[in-house]
Amino acid sequence: MDPRTSAQDVMRCDLCETAVVQMHCDTCLVNLCRACVGEHMVSDESKKHEVVRFTLRKSTPLYPGCKIHDKQQCTMYCNQCDIPVCDTCLASDQHLGHKLLKILQVLNEKKEKIIKENIELNQIIYPTYQDIASDVQNRMSQLEKEYGDLSTAITQHGESWHREIDKIVQKLKAEVDEMKNSQLQTLQKHLDEIKKRISEIKNEISSFEVDVDYNDISKLLRVTSNIDRHRKLPEKIVHSLPTFSQGRIQKLCKIFGTLISSSFSTSEKTGYSMKTTQQSPEAGSSPPVKQLLDEPEIVSTIDTGFGYLYNVVCQNDEEIWTTRHNSTMKLFSISQGSLLKSITTKSENMPDDITVTISGDLVYTDYWDKTVNIMRKEKIEEVIRLQNWRPSGVCSTSSGDLLVIMESDDNKQTKVVRYSGSTEKQTIQFNEQGYTLYSAGTCYRNITENRNLDICVSDNRAKAVVVVNQAGKLRFRYYEHAHTPKNKRLSPLGITTDSQSHILTVDSNNDCVHIIDQDGQFLRYIDCGLSRPWGLCTDTNDNLFVSQNYLNQVKKIKYLQ
Incomplete structure (x- = not known):
């Protein structure tokens, strides 16, 4: 045509x-x-x-030709071999006992699948990707604006510093002038006295010359001299210059302000969701947004009668496990504050850390026995036994794995190992540059998993919270925030997270709890009269439980609306 x-x-x-x-x-x-x-x-x-x-x-329908028998059309389909077959194939023993389907049935099922997938592509996936592309473009524009605002803020901060530095320079120079004038006045006064003495000496010299010319004995006998006074020379006034102690420029960056590095994170749980008219199960399970209370409040206090209290972990919303400086682990009722159960470790060593699995079983680490143990139906079983390493912190993950912090016997290495049962699945020890993520040497380290699957470790020796993603890649380190309640250095011990992906860590030096977001940004302190806080956990309602080491108490605190 x-x-x-x-x-x-x-x-x-x-x-x-x-x-x-x-x-x-x-x-x-x-x-x-x-x-x-x-x-x-x-x-x-x-x-x-x-x-x-x-x-x-x-x-x-166009029946496919048989690949084995020329000019034969395949009217059947062997489900087991996943190939079309002809009548000659069926007559052989090759497909004997196999499940056979009419090829038209397979064709119709395939057509239905293609039609459904095409509908999904057109109505759901394609619009979703369009929305994602629009979202990324919007976030790129927002990113440009936010980074511009950040640069402007840094520039304005720099200008403020310049003004303050100019004021400091002028003030110091004025002090220099004042000190100089003061010392010049002192030296001038001293000079005036010396000149006066010189004048007196000259007068005496002239007088002596006149007197010596006379032979009048009586007059000469009356001549007196001040030479003894003149022989005593005036004290020498030595000035000293003030010293200017220069601040270390190397530390200027830290004083001026620092940037906490940005990062990208991906997660199936927190990423995009398919466009649909019905709410997906994932969307239905997303937690409601909760705001931090202006003033956290202590809901109740559980007196454990348990000297030197350490770890605390929720069995459920009604019960908590605690440990102390002996081999006993105790279960308490939250509402009644009464003791429900007392368990002794298998080796009678002190448990280093405890956690509760998603199935409700208590797990504890035995540092000296080099084991990780679980209690099922009142019976303690050994799950993991280590060689050349000692376990400390432990937590149970949302997938049912165990994350264990361990230290080498020579105290030179620290790592986090993921276990499925007793099988080692993952080791986290070094960053991308090959440097260690965690400090070496014996100290208290606790571990927890955030809702975005980040792994959070409180490293007391490093005075930091170290957060890596699920793959073990470093996301950030949180060291401290300015103006802590007691202005002491961060000393992190217990660590936990909540439904909002906040990370909470005990600061035993400052008797408070730090709250940071999932990207390491400081949000606030919980400072409500805590004394030597140590262990930390949250329940499903985001109530916070803090163990107090010296007071032998567990505080239940409400800090979210």
């Missing part, structure tokens, strides 16, 4: 190219007029030509 007049043309027979199309061969995909049907049927007698009316074209 002429493209320039195709709108007015009708379809012509592919054989004679003159008559109007009336028929169609579904086997050869050829358009025919009625007169040419016979000629087409005999053109290739090896094929079974399926000629239908043009309006019913493509209605006849």
Whole structure:
């Protein structure tokens, strides 16, 4: 057909190219007029030509040819071998006992699947990707603005510093002038006294010369001299310059302000969701947004009668486990404050840390026995036994794995190991540059998993909270925030997270709890009269439980709305 007049043309027979199309061969995909049907049927007698009316074209299924037997059409499908088969294949023993389906049934199922997938692609996936692209573009624009605001803030801060430095320079120079003038006045006064003495000496010299010229004995006897006074020279006044103690420029960056590095994180739980008119299960399980209270409040106090209290972990919303400086672990009722159960470790060593699995079993680490143990149905079982390493902190993850902090016997290495049961799945020890993530040497280290699957460790020796992603890549280190309640250095011990992905860590030096967001930004302190806080955990309602080491108490604190 002429493209320039195709709108007015009708379809012509592919054989004679003159008559109007009336028929169609579904086997050869050829358009025919009625007169040419016979000629087409005999053109290739090896094929079974399926000629239908043009309006019913493509209605006849094209059976695939058998790859083993030439010129045989496959009308069946072997589900086990996942291939089409012909009658000759079926007559052989090759597919004996296999599940066979009519190939048309497989064709229809495949068509239905393609149709459904095409609908999903068109109505759900494609619009979702369009929304994602729009979201990324919007965030790029927002990023440009936010980074611009950040640069402006740094510039303004720098200008403020320049003004303050100018004031400091002027003040110091004024002090220098004042000190100089004071010392010059002192030296001038001293000079005046010396000049006065010089004048007196000159007068005496002149007087002596006159007196010596006379021979009048009586007059000479009356001459007196002040030479003894002049022999005693005046004290020498030595000035000293003030010293200018220069601040170390190397520390200027830290004083001026620092940037906490940004990062990108990806997670199936916190990422994009498919566009749909119905709420997905994931969306349904997303926690409601809760704001921090202006003033955290102590809801209740549980007096454990348990000297030197250490760890605390929720068994559920009604019960908490605690440990102390002996081999005993105790379970308390939160509402009643009463003792429900007391368990002794298998080795009678002090447990270094405790956690509760998603199935409700208590797990504890035995540092000296080099084991990780679990209590099931009142019976303690050894889950992990280490060689050349000693376990300290432990936590149970949302997937049911155990994360264990361990130290080498020579106290030169520290690492985090993920276990599925007793099988080691992952080791986290070094950053991308090959440097160690955690400090070496014996100290208290606790571990927890955030909702975004980040792994958070309170490293007391390093005075930091170290956070890596699920793959073990360093996301950030949190050292401290300015103006701590007691202005002492951060001393992190217990650590936990909540439904908002906040990270909370005890600061025993400052008797408070630091709250930071999942990217390491400081949010606030919980400072409500805590004394030597140590262990930390949250329940499903975001109530915070803090153990107090010296007071032998556990405080239940509400800090979210």
